[in-house]
Each structure stands twice: as C-alpha cells, then as structure tokens.
Amino acid sequence: MDLHVNNILNDMQKDDFNAYLLTGFTNVEYISGYRPTSFAFCIIKENPVIYASGMDMELAKNNSSIEVKEYESYDVMIRELKEDGIESLAIEPALPYSTYARFKDDFEIGSKTYIDKQRMIKTPREIERIARATEIAQKSFIQLDILNNDGTEKEIAFDLLRLMLENGASKESFDTIVTSGANSSLPHAIPEAKKLAEPVLIDWGCIFEGYCSDNTRTMVYTERQQEIWDIVAEAHDEAIKAIRPGMKCCEIDKVARDIISDYGYEDRFIHSTGHSLGLDIHETPGFSARDETVLEKGMVITVEPGIYLEGEFGVRLEDTVAVSKRGNVIGDLPLDIA
Amino acid sequence: MDLHVNNILNDMQKDDFNAYLLTGFTNVEYISGYRPTSFAFCIIKENPVIYASGMDMELAKNNSSIEVKEYESYDVMIRELKEDGIESLAIEPALPYSTYARFKDDFEIGSKTYIDKQRMIKTPREIERIARATEIAQKSFIQLDILNNDGTEKEIAFDLLRLMLENGASKESFDTIVTSGANSSLPHAIPEAKKLAEPVLIDWGCIFEGYCSDNTRTMVYTERQQEIWDIVAEAHDEAIKAIRPGMKCCEIDKVARDIISDYGYEDRFIHSTGHSLGLDIHETPGFSARDETVLEKGMVITVEPGIYLEGEFGVRLEDTVAVSKRGNVIGDLPLDIA
Numbered sequence: 300m301d302l303h304v305n306n307i308l309n310d311m312q313k314d315d316f317n318a319y320l321l322t323g324f325t326n327v328e329y330i331s332g333y334r335p336t337s338f339a340f341c342i343i344k345e346n347p348v349i350y351a352s353g354m355d356m357e358l359a360k361n362n363s364s365i366e367v368k369e370y371e372s373y374d375v376m377i378r379e380l381k382e383d384g385i386e387s388l389a390i391e392p393a394l395p396y397s398t399y400a401r402f403k404d405d406f407e408i409g410s411k412t413y414i415d416k417q418r419m420i421k422t423p424r425e426i427e428r429i430a431r432a433t434e435i436a437q438k439s440f441i442q443l444d445i446l447n448n449d450g451t452e453k454e455i456a457f458d459l460l461r462l463m464l465e466n467g468a469s470k471e472s473f474d475t476i477v478t479s480g481a482n483s484s485l486p487h488a489i490p491e492a493k494k495l496a497e498p499v500l501i502d503w504g505c506i507f508e509g510y511c512s513d514n515t516r517t518m519v520y521t522e523r524q525q526e527i528w529d530i531v532a533e534a535h536d537e538a539i540k541a542i543r544p545g546m547k548c549c550e551i552d553k554v555a556r557d558i559i560s561d562y563g564y565e566d567r568f569i570h571s572t573g574h575s576l577g578l579d580i581h582e583t584p585g586f587s588a589r590d591e592t593v594l595e596k597g598m599v600i601t602v603e604p605g606i607y608l609e610g611e612f613g614v615r616l617e618d619t620v621a622v623s624k625r626g627n628v629i630g631d632l633p634l635d636i637a
Numbered sequence: 638m639d640l641h642v643n644n645i646l647n648d649m650q651k652d653d654f655n656a657y658l659l660t661g662f663t664n665v666e667y668i669s670g671y672r673p674t675s676f677a678f679c680i681i682k683e684n685p686v687i688y689a690s691g692m693d694m695e696l697a698k699n700n701s702s703i704e705v706k707e708y709e710s711y712d713v714m715i716r717e718l719k720e721d722g723i724e725s726l727a728i729e730p731a732l733p734y735s736t737y738a739r740f741k742d743d744f745e746i747g748s749k750t751y752i753d754k755q756r757m758i759k760t761p762r763e764i765e766r767i768a769r770a771t772e773i774a775q776k777s778f779i780q781l782d783i784l785n786n787d788g789t790e791k792e793i794a795f796d797l798l799r800l801m802l803e804n805g806a807s808k809e810s811f812d813t814i815v816t817s818g819a820n821s822s823l824p825h826a827i828p829e830a831k832k833l834a835e836p837v838l839i840d841w842g843c844i845f846e847g848y849c850s851d852n853t854r855t856m857v858y859t860e861r862q863q864e865i866w867d868i869v870a871e872a873h874d875e876a877i878k879a880i881r882p883g884m885k886c887c888e889i890d891k892v893a894r895d896i897i898s899d900y901g902y903e904d905r906f907i908h909s910t911g912h913s914l915g916l917d918i919h920e921t922p923g924f925s926a927r928d929e930t931v932l933e934k935g936m937v938i939t940v941e942p943g944i945y946l947e948g949e950f951g952v953r954l955e956d957t958v959a960v961s962k963r964g965n966v967i968g969d970l971p972l973d974i975a
Contacts, residue, residue: 336825392735487674570692
C-alpha cells in the first residue's frame with residue numbers, strides 16, 4: 300500500500316481510530332491521485348475507499364490508485380462503514396460542520412491532522428514540481444519586462460498569466476496581484492485598470508502538475524520607498540538564513556519580525572512571515588508567532604515579510620524555501636530586479 | 638439596518654438564537670460588502686460586527702457597511718460575545734469543524750441556513766449583475782468564432798478568458814471547460830493542448846461586479862451526436878418551460894430527467910439538472926431529485942441537462958434562468974449555435 304496511507308494508518312492506530320474521513324479535494328488527490336470535481340468522501344482504513352459523485356466516476360476510475368465506489372447516500376455509506384467494523388472516525392479539521400453532523404451520531408468522532416502532518420513533508424518528486432512551477436513563474440516574470448511595460452495593472456496581470464500558460468503552467472496558483480502606488484498597502488490588492496504608479500508590487504505564482512509556486516517582488520523608486528525595501532529585504536534574508544531542521548516556525552517568524560520591529564515598523568508588518576505550499580497555495584505549517592511546529596527536511600514554506608503604510612505604499616518580498624540541511628531558496632530570481 | 642440583516646435577525650429570533658456566525662467569504666461579502674482575503678468572523682446580532690484579520694483591516698474599513706474590529710484571538714472574541722449577552726450561536730452549515738470546535742463549549746450551537754435562505758432570493762440589482770456577466774460571457778463566446786477557430790482546447794479556453802476580460806469581466810466564474818471528442822463525456826473535463834475533435838463542449842462563465850454567469854453549448858457533427866443533442870435540447874427546453882413560482886426544485890429536475898429517461902439514457906444523465914448561482918457559482922437550491930425547495934420569484938438557477946456516453950462523447954446544454962412569473966432565460970445566445 301501507498302506509503303502516505305501506511306503512515307496515516309499508523310498514526311490512526313496510536314489514537315485508536317478505525318477510519319479517517321477526507322473530503323478536501325487536494326486531500327483526496329494527495330491520497331489517490333484523483334482530484335474530485337464535484338464531491339467525494341475518501342475513507343482511509345485497512346482497505347481504503349472513495350465514495351465519488353456519479354458525475355466523477357469515469358474520472359475517478361481513470362485516476363484513483365484506491366478503490367472507488369459511486370456515492371449513493373449517507374445512509375448507504377454509513378451502513379457500509381459499520382458493516383466493515385468502523386466504530387471510530389477521525390475527520391479532517393476543515394470538514395464542513397454539515398458533513399460532520401451526518402456522521403456524529405453513528406461514530407465516535409475526533410478531528411485529526413494526520414493528513415496535514417503527512418502533506419507537510421514533501422517528497423523529492425513534489426519538491427521538483429514546486430521548483431518547476433517556480434521556474435515557469437519566474438521566467439514569465441522576466442519576460443514580462445515590468446520595468447518597460449506600459450500596460451495597466453489589470454493588463455500586466457493578464458500578460459503574466461498568458462506567459463505562465465505559454466511556458467507550461469496549467470493555471471495561476473492564486474489571483475495574480477499587480478498593484479501600485481497607495482494600493483500596494485493592501486496585502487491582497489486587486490489589479491485595477493490603471494497605469495502603474497510607484498512603487499509596483501507583484502505577487503504571483505502558477506501551478507505545474509498540480510503543485511503551486513509563490514513569489515513577490517516590489518519595485519521601488521523613491522528614497523523613502525528604498526528605505527522600507529531595505530528593511531524588508533533584511534528581514535527576508537535573515538529569516539531565510541535562520542531556517543534549518545530543529546528550529547521552530549515561530550522562531551523564524553521572530554527573526555523577521557524582530558528586524559522590522561527594530562526599525563519601528565512592528566505594527567505595520569500585518570501578517571505572518573510565511574505559509575507552506577504544495578497542492579494548495581496555503582498549507583501548514585506557517586512562519587507565524589503562534590506556530591510551534593519544528594522544521595523538518597522536506598518542508599516547503601514561503602518567507603514573505605512586508606511593511607504596509609496605509610495611505611502611502613507597501614513593500615513585500617517573497618521567496619519559497621525548501622528545508623534541507625538549511626533553507627534552500629527555490630528559483631533564482633534576484634530580489635532586486637530593478 | 639440592512640434588510641438582509643433584519644430578515645436574518647427575524648429568523649434567528651424564531652429559533653431563539655442570539656447570534657449567527659458567518660466565515661464564508663461570500664457570506665461575509667453579502668452581509669457587509671467586504672470580501673475577506675484572509676479570514677474573518679462575521680457575527681450577526683443586534684449590533685453586528687466583523688472580526689477581521691489584521692492584514693485586511695484597511696480593506697474592511699473601506700468596504701464594510703457594518704462595524705469591523707481587528708481579530709486578536711478566539712479567547713478575546715468569545716469573551717466579547719459573552720459580555721454582549723450571547724449564549725446561543727447559530728453557525729453556517731459549511732463552517733469548518735475546527736472553527737466550530739473553538740465555540741462549542743462556550744455557546745449553545747445550531748447549524749442554520751438563514752444566510753442561504755436570504756441569498757437564494759436575488760434582488761433586482763443582483764439579477765442585473767448576473768445578466769451583465771452573462772451578456773459579457775455570451776458576447777465573448779460569439780467573438781471566439783468557435784466554428785472557425787483553429788486553436789487547441791487550451792488556447793481556446795484562454796482566448797475566451799481574454800475576451801471576457803476585455804469585455805469587462807473581472808475574472809472567470811470557474812475554470813473554463815473546452816473539451817472535445819471522447820473527453821466530452823467527462824462533465825468537468827480539463828482543456829488539453831490538442832486541436833478540437835468532435836463534438837465540442839464549452840462550459841464557461843465570468844464574474845461582473847462579484848456576480849457569476851454560467852452557460853454551456855455543445856457543437857455536434859454526426860447524426861448520432863445530433864440525436865443525443867436533440868434529446869438534451871428537449872430536456873433543457875421543457876425544464877425551463879416548467880419553471881414557475883410554486884413548483885418544487887425536484888419537479889423541475891424530474892421534467893428533464895423523465896425526457897432523458899424516455900429515450901433510454903436515464904443512467905447517462907449523471908448529475909442534477911441545475912444549481913443556483915450568484916456571488917458563488919454553486920449556491921442553493923438546485924434542480925435535483927432530492928431538493929424540495931419551492932421556487933420563488935428572484936431565484937436564479939441553471940438548467941443544464943446532459944448525456945454522457947463513456948468512451949464516445951457527451952452533450953450538455955446550459956442556460957441560467959431567473960424565476961419571475963415564469964422562468965426567464967438570462968441572455969440570448971441560441972442553443973444551436975452551428
């Protein structure tokens with residue numbers, strides 16, 4: 300049986316759970332290779348099974364490495380699980396309450412992060428795909444020639460998508476952020492139909508064979524903007540240097556946050572320092588003040604400090620780092636692209 | 638206070654709930670005008686409030702019609718709710734289990750569809766936006782000139798996106814499906830880097846001012862394909878004709894399903910007949926065999942019967958219908974565009 304499934308079965312056994320229910324599309328894909336397009340119930344147990352929507356049966360049969368049955372009803376599914384001896388059911392933390400409610404009277408339920416724990420350690424094959432996605436995204440960014448691009452924010456965002464698709468991506472990994480001027484103080488600004496103001500902040504990524512990339516660059520123009528850029532760059536560089544197995548995620552966050560605090564901008568660094576990525580653009584663990592996860596080889600996490608001056612401008616710099624003996628930046632796009 | 642909020646407060650009062658927790662991004666947007674980019678807890682109560690992520694504060698303050706506070710921790714939020722006299726908390730059905738778990742020991746919890754009930758009846762302003770999105774999407778489809786388009790599936794899907802953006806859409810309402818040949822038997826096929834085979838199935842839509850459109854057309858070429866197309870078109874037309882206030886959703890599904898069954902393809906119509914749309918591409922109610930919702934003026938629901946012949950091809954035809962005295966098709970793109 301698949302190594303991922305075996306590891307999860309071992310974790311389940313320690314907690315005395317007979318089965319583990321997954322419905323998140325990327326969780327189902329991670330376990331089986333089949334990404335649902337409608338809904339699916341993936342049950343990890345000695346003989347794992349997916350109950351898939353009728354409309355997905357052809358796709359699921361083609362792609363799933365584990366048994367697929369057509370979903371008929373909650374009643375049938377619950378009856379079959381009971382016939383299989385299932386009494387205790389672990390659930391993924393993000394399971395919708397309404398789904399939990401359908402199972403809660405028939406099984407002993409516990410919310411468990413077995414799947415997150417498994418997904419947080421990427422295999423070399425997964426890291427290779429993240430690296431390919433990053434390579435495509437960074438190559439496309441260079442082709443965009445942002446310093447000589449006369450388009451509007453919206454046009455530039457679209458051009459970047461076009462380039463990423465032409466270079467082999469299947470899609471964006473999230474809505475591309477191309478923002479400039481005062482709007483750059485919104486961490487998740489939406490591109491507008493206006494020419495670029497200064498500074499210019501671009502946060503972009505693509506998906507290659509299911510895996511995401513994520514980068515941010517900010518192009519600054521005034522002395523004041525450069526001053527802020529330098530602080531963010533220092534936080535970015537020092538946080539990356541601090542990454543190694545054994546460190547806690549919150550300690551990496553602290554490295555970046557302390558630098559920004561030293562310059563007096565602590566309350567203007569309004570998000571965590573980074574998040575894991577993989578099949579999803581946001582995964583666990585993250586470099587946040589509260590995340591006590593200990594770094595291990597195989598984790599892939601972004602480092603993206605930022606300073607946001609409401610009404611003025613914002614600066615964010617982001618790279619994706621694979622944890623090995625140290626933190627290896629994925630991709631080779633210079634931080635200072637001006 | 639906003640009419641939506643008042644209606645929900647009335648529903649809550651009947652069930653003796655003091656507060657209603659919403660975290661779904663479009664639920665929060667529907668209530669406040671602010672669409673979260675990170676996370677938010679929207680609490681509907683006599684004095685409604687949103688606890689927003691620090692990184693969203695500037696955006697939330699600019700866009701929210703109700704009070705916004707910066708989220709600090711679950712502890713602070715729960716303490717403030719208790720200080721406000723909240724003892725019973727209704728939750729949205731899709732609330733993640735892990736969020737429910739943070740509230741369940743401090744409040745009497747019940748899963749309630751107040752928000753879905755409110756969102757299912759669109760205002761004239763909402764319908765106007767859906768109509769504008771549909772107009773943009775259909776105009777773009779015509780400009781695509783699919784019958785003379787020499788591109789690959791993937792190129793055509795991208796061209797359609799480009800046209801929709803040029804025509805004023807903010808983005809796609811879902812991943813555009815351009816599929817052809819045998820792959821068209823997959824209801825949610827992914828466009829491939831290959832030239833079009835026959836038949837060609839395109840399922841596409843865009844977003845205009847937050848609201849979605851959704852259409853499907855299938856271009857057939859052989860006698861066999863035309864035979865299937867005619868059956869699906871009959872199911873499509875008759876289901877639309879049957880729509881009027883007072884009918885149940887399952888009755889509309891039955892109209893389409895009975896026609897397809899009469900021709901012997903019941904087991905090849907592998908999904909429900911339609912879904913509501915609005916801020917989300919999939920909303921409730923839906924035209925499914927199990928949905929007993931009674932149709933009311935203001936609902937906007939797709940009608941999209943299909944027949945899927947595994948290994949051969951598939952046909953689906955989809956329009957979006959606004960319920961008034963009867964079912965009014967939104968947009969004017971002919972069903973038979975060949």
